[in-house]
Amino acid sequence: MSSAKSMKIVGFAGSLRKDSFNKALINTAKELAPENVEFEVLDLSGIPLYNQDEEKEMPMSVKEFKRKIKGADAILISTPEYNRSVPGVLKNAIDWASRPHGDNSFDDKPAGLIGATDGRVVGTIVAQSHMRSILSFLNVHLLGKPQLFVTEAQSKIKDGIFVDEHTRESLKLFLEKLVEWTERINRN
């Protein structure tokens, strides 16, 4: 485990939108993370489109992203759903971090997956399901339960943070379970 705190978690959202609900969920996770966790929020906005020609000398933003993923004890990803799947921005960042061949930054990492939408029902469920498949291929140890699908997010946020009690309680529980899961995986 790294740093003065006993666990380091890095979190990022699969949206570049300034007022993204998923960014708000990650920022709320930082606020609610357990005492022993150092939580760092990453931003995907500087990551260019993946180009295999650039693998030998990766862009600085990608090198930095890979370094942060590798240095973390666990990863938290919050994703919107785009056209019944994962946003290109998120898949693009994951593709970079999985390369070059033999240097998959996600290898053997514990992770948690959450998502928020302005929709009223089932938002992000299909995106999360597709993400499970991608992350499983990358040998990520994904927390199975609890699951977190936040709906009607626009009515639950103030100043970029979720203020809705139910969402905060659910997220707090999720983070506690992610910490337990990470301790269990990293013990073995």
Ligand SMILES: Cc1cc2nc3c(=O)[nH]c(=O)nc-3n(C[C@H](O)[C@H](O)[C@H](O)COP(=O)(O)O)c2cc1C
């Ligand atoms: C290109 C695009 C496709 C979308 N497709 C879906 C979808 O398939 N299912 C869904 O529940 N919401 C869909 N939405 C709505 C997003 O989930 C919603 O805008 C969400 O708030 C975006 O996340 P963000 O607030 O973190 O940017 C789509 C939005 C966009 C921009």
